[in-house]
Amino acid sequence: MSKTLRLGPRLRYPITIVNLLKQPGDAVKKQQPLFRYSYKWMKEVGDAIRDDTWEEEQTSSATFDSPTEGDLKQWLIKEGQVIRADCPGLVVKEACGHEIQFQGMCGICGKDMTEVSWASETRDTDRAPISMVHDQTSLTVSKTQAQRTENELQKRLLQSRKLTLVVDLDQTIIHACIDPTVGEWQKDPTNPNYESVKNVKAFQLNDGPRGVAHQCWYYIKMRPRLEEFLRRIATMYELHVYTMGTRAYAEGVARIVDPERKLFGNRVISRDENGNMFAKSLQRLFPVSTNMVVIIDDRADVWPKNRSNLIKVSPYDFFRGIGDINSSFLPKRQDIITPAADIPAVNGNGAPPVGGKKAKEGEAAAPAEGDLAVTQLQVEEQKRALEKQMMDRPLQLLQLKQDKEDEEAEKATTQSENSQDAPPSSQPQTRHQVLRDDDDELEYLEQHLTRLHKVYFEEHDRELQDAAATDDFQLPDVGRTLSTLKRRAMRGVTVALTGMIPNGVTVEDTEIGQQLRSFGATVASRITRDVTHLVVNTLRPMTDKWRQARRIPSIKIVNQDWLAACFSQWATVDETPYLFSVASNGAPAPAVEEASDPDVASGSDEDAPPKGIKRLRLKAPTLKLVGVGGDTQELDGDESDDEDDGEDELEAEFNNLAPDALEDGQLSPIDGLKSFNWGSVDEELDEFLASGSDDDDDDEDEDEDEDEGMTDADGPAATRKRKFDADEDKEEGGTDSEVPSSQETAGSRSGRTSQAKRLRRTKSARGTSSLRNQYVSDVDGEEAGKQKKSSLPTPQVTGDEDGGELNGLDAEMEAEMEAELMAEFEAAPGIMVEEKG
């Protein structure tokens, strides 16, 4: 193949071609002189010691040596020509393009590609930079070769009307573990898990990490109905395996899943050949075009470049709590939708457990690419994780725990014999199994893949027809087809999430958010009228958003299983089975809330403080009873006396309550002032001035005041102000209910003018006073403690945190113990909660 050679930038331009040493048709070898040229340069001559030098122009000649080997076809320069800059010089028909290289040798001519010489400016190894073979990294090809190979592949696939499907192994089509307990259970027909594990296949791996986990048995559970699934899918797709496990592991699994090697053939790529420990890339296998490639994987974050081709399946978690045994290298996953049914997570191997995995997130820094030290560390970690699983036997623990629970339950009902010793035939119910084989993901997956295949080839045929007319055939992109299909699934649905994602992360950036959008749903960061569904995490119910959403009948409040079902079925599934109800989750029943309602109403009806303020305060997440009671009362108000501005105000209020829109939150108190009764404020103030007798802890308070950039005054004025501060804080807690307290107080304080502050203060003092008698101290405290505890194990606080402080305050106020209030107020929220709860 012909190649045009440039003269290169290294020559001393301008040059004059003296004579051409080769004629077209001549064979040229590497480093052979091709032409002679002359150039001019300045030479310093004279006596340097006497400092008597001058420059003289010199003319020298040199030869241009061939950087490549082949036959000279044509000169693009001629003798006598003056060349001033780098330009094409000649055309050579290369003997070999070195398009396939193996270990530094050309696979076509067998020459050593690692040799470098003065004549060529580029290295021959750079000619074939692409590695696209499944089981090798040492074999590289050039771009044209890759293109050629891929075109052939596409042609072949189109002929057989197939697409390419890249299949992940772990937790997508199988679940693996190395817990020896499984083997024991398999041998023991009396074990309650026997039915579940009897179909678990196993293989032994020799290349695993040395130590305890060396030569251990890998137990592989195939996803239910996997065989039929693969057999049917293989008629529409050419299957590839792409796993983050080792080569030996991948082949072991492939042997189990596909013993005849009919499905996957040799198309298996593993971590060893991937070239990247942290991410998978379709470009590794299909460097030119991914137009016909679909991926199924349980993790979307490992496919950073190929999201459009990805069908994310819900992770298969058969060996509960084991997770993905090959995921130690990957960043901890963020996208798990924990099933609503509470699962005791056993963190078997440092892989993320099902439940509170976020707890150890601190240690999982994003791995630096190509960092050998980190990789080494992770290899160690993987090894440790495997060993830990061998030693700890998480499944056994799980079963023991289950047995214990069963036992207790049994004892509670009848005084029958010990379930452990009971023959299983007589008492099949006594021991509950830990492992359940009830996964139906593949059914839906098959439907989706079938549909995708159908739609793609319809599109392809249409394109082909068009091409017959225009002669311009373009292969449709299956990624686009997939997006179109998916986008129909949840169109028109606006979803708000609560308790699902960590604070401080924008919903759009999270895995769930991205997935929702890919399904055509709109993700709302706060509750508005547009929201159609609120997804509540059953592990963290009772959030602020939930409370807001409860008041809008059009919002369907569902648990996270609904989301999971939608994702796996690609449809907006019927919400009925997933509706989230308070009672079923052990939260206080609404009846209790209503009980406090009359109090609330009676306490606030006479001077009717502005709605906005009252609502805001009542929204404080942990003022649970009051909050909910207030809600009821408020809603009543909306219906009766606020009809004129009910709609607008509701909207405005939503904005005020918005978790991540501080601006809105700041506006709210001032809005409330418009309809403020200033007279009663003054009265309130006077009352405070008169009653202020607790100046002992002024000093403690000073810090607080200085924070605000205000100078503290002595005497009753100080007391008054302090009091307002307290109220104000409470007020703010209500406003920015989604933000943790410490951050919130600091954040909302800074950046406000002192004037606004003063105004707000007055107002909030007013508002509080009228509601003071609503606080139910003891229940509040309890509730606060409970909530606090429930949100502790994870950093995903959705605003429940500040409640402790607020509640503490309320309780103290209720008791009129001002001094103690101040002490509490100064203390950190956490401490106070502990005291309370």
Place this chain on the structure above:
Amino acid sequence: MFFLHNLERRVTLHPSYFGRNMHDLVTTKLVKDVEGTCAGDYYIIAIMDTFDVSEGLVLPGSGLAEFTVGYRAVVWRPFKGEVVDAIASSVNPHGFFAQAGPLRLFVSAHLIPDEIKYDANATPPQFTNNADMVIEPSTHLRVKIIGLRTEVGEMWAIGSINGDFLGCLQA
């Protein structure tokens, strides 16, 4: 090509082995250390015998004794242009890999006769001329080496089956 080659190597022996059968131990250690390794551009296949075991010299500082051993070994040095028998190990669209003893060979599709084509639909994928020639993993082949490269302790080759009497070996 196989050669009988006279080689020399320094073998160190731990003091705890000093004794009557020291020379046997030296030979054993030599065999263990050397057999089956790639020494530059040849593989040491087997050690025939040791013909010269020098007197041991105790190394200052460590106490180990060092023997200089002259030995005779069968070595295999693949040459460019040599024809070797190999077993195919994996097949891909660009060519196939084969193993000639310790040597890993790659035969690219360019160096396979034109009538032998890659067939991706077969299980497992193979190169075939739809007649007697089927190249899939574990097929025995006769390959001509056209390129060789060595690195410390490793050696690779590029092979060709484009020529008379090259290709599949009839069983």
